[in-house]
Amino acid sequence: MSQVIGKPINRVDGRDKVTGKAKYAAEFQVPGLAYGYVVSGTIAKGKITRIDTSEALSLDGVLQVFTHENRPRLAWFDISYKDQDAPPGSPFRPLQDATIKYSGQPIALVVAETFEVARYAASLIRVEYKEEPHETSLEANLHRARPQKHGVADLLKPPPPKPKGDFNTVYEESPVKMYGRYSHAAEHHNPMELFASTVVYEKGGKKPKLTIYDKTQGVTNSILYVSQVFDIPFKNIRVLSPYMGGGFGSGLRPQYQLFMAVMASLELKRSVRVTLTRQQMFTFGHRPATVQNVAISASADGAMNALYHDARGETSRFEDYTEIVTNWGGMLYPPENVTQDYKLVPLDVYTPLDMRAPGGVTGISALEIAVDELAYELGMDPLELRLKNYTDLDHNSQKPFSSKELRACFQQGAERFGWSKRQFEPRSMRKGHNLIGWGMATGIWEANQMPARAEAALLVNGKLWVSSATADIGTGTYTIMTQIAADALGVPMEDVLFKLGDSDFPVAPISGGSWTAATVGMAVHSACEAVGKSLLELAKKLAGSPFKGAKWEDIEFADRQLRLKREPTTAVSLQTLVDLNGGKAVRETSTGLPNALKQKDYARATHSAAFVEVMVDEDLGTVKVTRAVSAIAAGRILNPKTARSQILGGMVWGISKALHEESILDHNVGRFMNHNLAEYHVSVNADIHDLDVIFVEENDTIVNPLGIKGVGEIGIVAMPAAVANAIFHATGKRVRDLPITLDRLI
Amino acid sequence: MYYIISRRTIPSLFVPFAKIIEQPQAHLVLEVHLLWTVMTLSAEAPPKATHTPSLPPTHTVTLTVNGTETQLQLAPWTSLLDALREYMDLTGTKKGCDHGQCGACTVLVDGKRINACLTLAIMQEGKQITTIEGIAQTCTDAPDGLHPIQKAFIDYDAFQCGYCTPGQICSAVGLLNEGKAKTTADIRELMSGNICRCGAYTNIVQAIEEVINQQTV
Numbered sequence: 002m003s004q005v006i007g008k009p010i011n012r013v014d015g016r017d018k019v020t021g022k023a024k025y026a027a028e029f030q031v032p033g034l035a036y037g038y039v040v041s042g043t044i045a046k047g048k049i050t051r052i053d054t055s056e057a058l059s060l061d062g063v064l065q066v067f068t069h070e071n072r073p074r075l076a077w078f079d080i081s082y083k084d085q086d087a088p089p090g091s092p093f094r095p096l097q098d099a100t101i102k103y104s105g106q107p108i109a110l111v112v113a114e115t116f117e118v119a120r121y122a123a124s125l126i127r128v129e130y131k132e133e134p135h136e137t138s139l140e141a142n143l144h145r146a147r148p149q150k151h152g153v154a155d156l157l158k159p160p161p162p163k164p165k166g167d168f169n170t171v172y173e174e175s176p177v178k179m180y181g182r183y184s185h186a187a188e189h190h191n192p193m194e195l196f197a198s199t200v201v202y203e204k205g206g207k208k209p210k211l212t213i214y215d216k217t218q219g220v221t222n223s224i225l226y227v228s229q230v231f232d233i234p235f236k237n238i239r240v241l242s243p244y245m246g247g248g249f250g251s252g253l254r255p256q257y258q259l260f261m262a263v264m265a266s267l268e269l270k271r272s273v274r275v276t277l278t279r280q281q282m283f284t285f286g287h288r289p290a291t292v293q294n295v296a297i298s299a300s301a302d303g304a305m306n307a308l309y310h311d312a313r314g315e316t317s318r319f320e321d322y323t324e325i326v327t328n329w330g331g332m333l334y335p336p337e338n339v340t341q342d343y344k345l346v347p348l349d350v351y352t353p354l355d356m357r358a359p360g361g362v363t364g365i366s367a368l369e370i371a372v373d374e375l376a377y378e379l380g381m382d383p384l385e386l387r388l389k390n391y392t393d394l395d396h397n398s399q400k401p402f403s404s405k406e407l408r409a410c411f412q413q414g415a416e417r418f419g420w421s422k423r424q425f426e427p428r429s430m431r432k433g434h435n436l437i438g439w440g441m442a443t444g445i446w447e448a449n450q451m452p453a454r455a456e457a458a459l460l461v462n463g464k465l466w467v468s469s470a471t472a473d474i475g476t477g478t479y480t481i482m483t484q485i486a487a488d489a490l491g492v493p494m495e496d497v498l499f500k501l502g503d504s505d506f507p508v509a510p511i512s513g514g515s516w517t518a519a520t521v522g523m524a525v526h527s528a529c530e531a532v533g534k535s536l537l538e539l540a541k542k543l544a545g546s547p548f549k550g551a552k553w554e555d556i557e558f559a560d561r562q563l564r565l566k567r568e569p570t571t572a573v574s575l576q577t578l579v580d581l582n583g584g585k586a587v588r589e590t591s592t593g594l595p596n597a598l599k600q601k602d603y604a605r606a607t608h609s610a611a612f613v614e615v616m617v618d619e620d621l622g623t624v625k626v627t628r629a630v631s632a633i634a635a636g637r638i639l640n641p642k643t644a645r646s647q648i649l650g651g652m653v654w655g656i657s658k659a660l661h662e663e664s665i666l667d668h669n670v671g672r673f674m675n676h677n678l679a680e681y682h683v684s685v686n687a688d689i690h691d692l693d694v695i696f697v698e699e700n701d702t703i704v705n706p707l708g709i710k711g712v713g714e715i716g717i718v719a720m721p722a723a724v725a726n727a728i729f730h731a732t733g734k735r736v737r738d739l740p741i742t743l744d745r746l747i
Numbered sequence: 748m749y750y751i752i753s754r755r756t757i758p759s760l761f762v763p764f765a766k767i768i769e770q771p772q773a774h775l776v777l778e779v780h781l782l783w784t785v786m787t788l789s790a791e792a793p794p795k796a797t798h799t800p801s802l803p804p805t806h807t808v809t810l811t812v813n814g815t816e817t818q819l820q821l822a823p824w825t826s827l828l829d830a831l832r833e834y835m836d837l838t839g840t841k842k843g844c845d846h847g848q849c850g851a852c853t854v855l856v857d858g859k860r861i862n863a864c865l866t867l868a869i870m871q872e873g874k875q876i877t878t879i880e881g882i883a884q885t886c887t888d889a890p891d892g893l894h895p896i897q898k899a900f901i902d903y904d905a906f907q908c909g910y911c912t913p914g915q916i917c918s919a920v921g922l923l924n925e926g927k928a929k930t931t932a933d934i935r936e937l938m939s940g941n942i943c944r945c946g947a948y949t950n951i952v953q954a955i956e957e958v959i960n961q962q963t964v
Binding site: 011017022059117642647650691692 | 799800801802822824825829832833836837838839840841842843844845846848849851878879880883893897898900901902904906907908909910911912913916934935936938939940941942943944945946947948949950951952
């Protein structure tokens with residue numbers, strides 16, 4: 002019974018967002034709020050030898066300056082600082098000691114009565130350092146690459162599978178082959194909202210009570226961190242995040258403003274807010290710089306027979322951040338001789354952090370440029386080469402995909418784009434002094450589901466209240482969960498109130514990896530079903546009930562009624578049923594669990610095909626992506642409007658990654674130099690032209706009963722390679738390093 | 748700290764030029780740049796240690812926001828953005844960079860769009876300031892309490908996380924007031940001061956076109 006699932010419904014939180022009523026972490030006003038301002042360190046490695054806070058402290062309105070010299074004693078063991086997304090290693094502890102581990106490290110927090118005073122006082126702090134030599138260049142330190150340390154993170158991010166076959170021999174003997182070295186710059190997430198935490202302090206019994214408005218992709222992650230680090234029981238902490246001004250992975254770990262705000266609040270026994278500056282948004286996790294080598298060979302007819310893919314990614318000195326970069330070739334293509342390798346190079350930088358399609362967009366950008374190169378070695382149309390090597394098997398695990406409509410993506414995408422009119426030769430299309438190029442690429446991302454809990458309650462007024470401690474980072478969680486709940490109990494959407502972003506709600510994992518729709522969707526569905534079952538029991542108690550012998554399979558919910566499937570006129574209203582419950586809501590909490598038994602024999606993934614047209618100014622080397630089509634196979638689309646927006650966003654990110662985004666390290670000082678939105682370029686409105694999204698039909702009964710696969714990442718994955726391939730087609734110049742800035746083209 | 752700022756500033760200014768230096772005409776640009784850097788350096792020399800810091804006095808500032816006059820006690824260094832958010836609880840106006848680089852803080856002053864982070868509150872006395880909270884009042888036809896731009900943003904799903912949205916909407920209303928945007932390319936260009944990291948640009952442009960078309964019909 003689907004009434005609203007699958008319909009292009011406007012966001013339920015739309016009105017709050019267009020009227021300014023939606024409140025973000027730094028926007029909750031509390032009486033007596035103090036403002037914290039973070040002071041950032043200026044060297045990449047060494048020690049603070051002297052930190053003079055006297056001038057700052059002498060200012061009227063300055064309450065305290067926290068440094069490593071007066072930081073309170075807190076949790077000692079690393080385990081206390083580990084969050085749900087912590088990689089193996091020793092998490093960074095703000096103000097722990099005089100040691101500087103990376104440039105921009107927070108070294109002090111000024112707390113004052115107003116923001117302006119805190120900001121001014123921060124400029125009065127004098128710091129002296131003893132510098133030590135630092136290493137921040139990945140390229141200069143590739144010789145130090147070593148395998149990753151292992152930990153719990155391996156479960157979600159497995160290291161590459163063991164080599165199979167004999168790559169070297171087959172590659173050497175093959176008639177057609179390519180090899181390329183691909184380097185990617187570091188990138189920063191830069192959500193529009195600055196990281197902020199507002200901590201509301203109240204006296205408790207033995208321990209104070211804290212209400213924390215935090216910018217996070219998971220309130221459960223923040224409450225866990227605060228409880229462990231500051232030794233406060235869960236019951237004394239409530240973390241709220243009703244709205245989040247963009248995440249893209251940056252909120253998957255608690256950032257240091259949370260630590261700072263809680264520490265200051267506890268020490269000063271006051272409510273405190275700490276907001277980072279845009280410059281400080283470049284002083285924590287980022288997408289790591291990588292260097293990759295890809296080699297592919299094929300027989301003369303285009304059948305791939307050997308694939309090599311290695312990657313070297315940067316990490317910090319204190320944690321081993323890993324991502325899946327090199328495993329994707331084995332999931333997309335069928336060669337029998339495959340070697341995939343992944344190593345890390347620890348540098349004096351902050352630990353990298355998952356950023357939209359982490360590893361996936363990195364690895365596939367290299368792989369899909371490589372496949373394009375192979376197509377040109379073969380003299381074969383790039384789409385034809387991909388169809389020639391099409392497979393329904395994940396060759397890493399040797400399992401079939403639970404569903405894979407990539408072929409339909411190729412067909413529908415190519416048709417919408419007009420790919421058949423493409424001329425093979427580079428530099429074969431032009432318009433005035435602009436060269437025109439058409440490129441395409443394939444994308445893949447995992448379709449995961451995590452365990453999560455949700456509560457559903459049919460209230461005495463007949464309205465349906467549903468909650469889960471998940472997040473809506475702009476993805477549309479509020480809207481799609483409202484749709485799922487409405488359909489599950491046959492009520493209109495206006496009868497449903499779905500709430501999230503509150504640690505008092507049933508637990509849900511951090512929102513990332515494209516898993517929220519499936520994970521929380523199944524929990525909501527399950528909780529609503531549990532309410533439905535209780536309602537059936539109530540229906541059986543009606544005098545002369547026609548439902549007495551009815552089983553769960555015999556009934557359905559529609560039009561605010563419970564009714565018999567075979568005889569829909571035999572119905573009872575939900576209001577009548579809840580009235581039978583002794584003046585109480587019918588309330589159930591339930592867990593949505595992935596069906597491991599059903600899933601274990603299958604690989605689960607979303608797929609995409611991206612087609613891109615670029616216009617390159619022959620004299621200036623400027624690139625414009627004039628149009629792009631993304632065809633997406635991502636299971637059941639709950640809401641084509643919000644899902645389309647996610648794909649459009651991913652496409653914009655792909656264009657931005659291909660052409661603009663680069664956090665530039667000056668290795669002399671070991672710092673990201675373009676740490677602002679004027680010099681760190683992201684796509685703006687004028688950079689984006691015609692974008693088109695196709696959702697191909699894909700039915701999947703294996704992933705979960707609702708057939709949801711998730712759409713957060715699949716939109717970006719194929720885009721950068723498609724742009725790079727289009728640039729090659731336009732110019733004849735193969736650029737293997739991203740971003741493709743004009744200096745790399747002319 | 749002054750010293751620290753200059754150390755931070757110099758290399759960051761050099762980076763974008765590093766690539767230009769490789770080109771033949773670049774020396775002139777570089778010389779101007781160097782001169783500027785030297786001037787900045789001398790302006791930012793470390794202050795004497797004997798300096799005693801003090802705070803500027805506050806003043807009574809009267810701001811007219813969304814048609815309502817409010818008197819505030821503000822220091823001259825308080826930006827209009829901070830005045831709105833921290834002193835008037837009008838948090839619909841967003842802080843995304845505080846440097847005029849992202850457009851999240853766009854408001855209308857006497858009908859013109861400006862970045863509220865790049866102006867001081869004290870400079871806006873006597874002006875009509877409109878924020879997202881009051882944008883619907885500025886049009887005579889606001890069914891359901893929404894400005895047509897606000898309604899079009901919902902219908903075209905012209906946002907995701909919603910953080911840049913108030914700035915986009917104020918900027919779009921400012922664009923309508925300017926009456927300069929004749930083509931889709933004009934809208935794209937004239938809306939490029941407002942970054943949307945979620946990437947809702949095509950939907951934003953469609954929403955604005957919809958309203959422009961309604962107006963011209």
